[in-house]
Amino acid sequence: RKEVEQDPGPFNVPEGATVAFNCTYSNSASQSFFWYRQDCRKEPKLLMSVYSSGNEDGRFTAQLNRASQYISLLIRDSKLSDSATYLCVVTASWGKLQFGAGTQVVVTP
Amino acid sequence: GAVVSQHPSWVICKSGTSVKIECRSLDFQATTMFWYRQFPKQSLMLMATSNEGSKATYEQGVEKDKFLINHASLTLSTLTVTSAHPEDSSFYICSASPGQFNEKLFFGSGTQLSVL
Numbered sequence: 001r002k003e004v005e006q007d008p009g010p011f012n013v014p015e016g017a018t019v020a021f022n023c024t025y026s027n028s029a030s031q032s033f034f035w036y037r038q039d040c041r042k043e044p045k046l047l048m049s050v051y052s053s054g055n056e057d058g059r060f061t062a063q064l065n066r067a068s069q070y071i072s073l074l075i076r077d078s079k080l081s082d083s084a085t086y087l088c089v090v091t092a093s094w095g096k097l098q099f100g101a102g103t104q105v106v107v108t109p
Numbered sequence: 110g111a112v113v114s115q116h117p118s119w120v121i122c123k124s125g126t127s128v129k130i131e132c133r134s135l136d137f138q139a140t141t142m143f144w145y146r147q148f149p150k151q152s153l154m155l156m157a158t159s160n161e162g163s164k165a166t167y168e169q170g171v172e173k174d175k176f177l178i179n180h181a182s183l184t185l186s187t188l189t190v191t192s193a194h195p196e197d198s199s200f201y202i203c204s205a206s207p208g209q210f211n212e213k214l215f216f217g218s219g220t221q222l223s224v225l
Contacts (some may be wrong), residue, residue: 008150041200041219042219043216043218046214087153100152101150101151102152
């Protein structure tokens, strides 16, 4: 079993719609969680950290469920520019990062 | 925000040659940098942790004699792919963090290596 698992997608989303997807992690000792965005053949860029209480940044909402060991990302009012691969990143207690393979989102006009 | 510069962006080379990739932290000092490899539609795989002034720590399955890492200063780490072969073709990317822990990493722009 992979340490961090994501649905690869693609999630095809009409412009203006809402899309949500999860990421599961296997290490219960994981301390920190992040969502990164990666465009094709570009470097990942931090989208947002994920806090225990859940957090929102504009149209993006992240949630953490420690009991079920997953994090989620919700994108509201999708824009064409939101088309990308979203990487789930989890750190273990020793600080090592684990990357998911990414979820591809395609926003269509 | 913090900036990490990586070059070259693209390398095409013949089988058997060596390729050096540079990673620089432009506005912060990084005692630790990380090197990843990413194959198409796969996750970033950590290859090694580069430590300034000491030997790099390699992940299991990564040949240290194949992938030479030098971290001679607080702002520069280099990865040399020695005697590259077609199976080494991949997207190589470095990262560094200005913080004490390797959270909120800042990534270089990546290097696409194609070995013919």
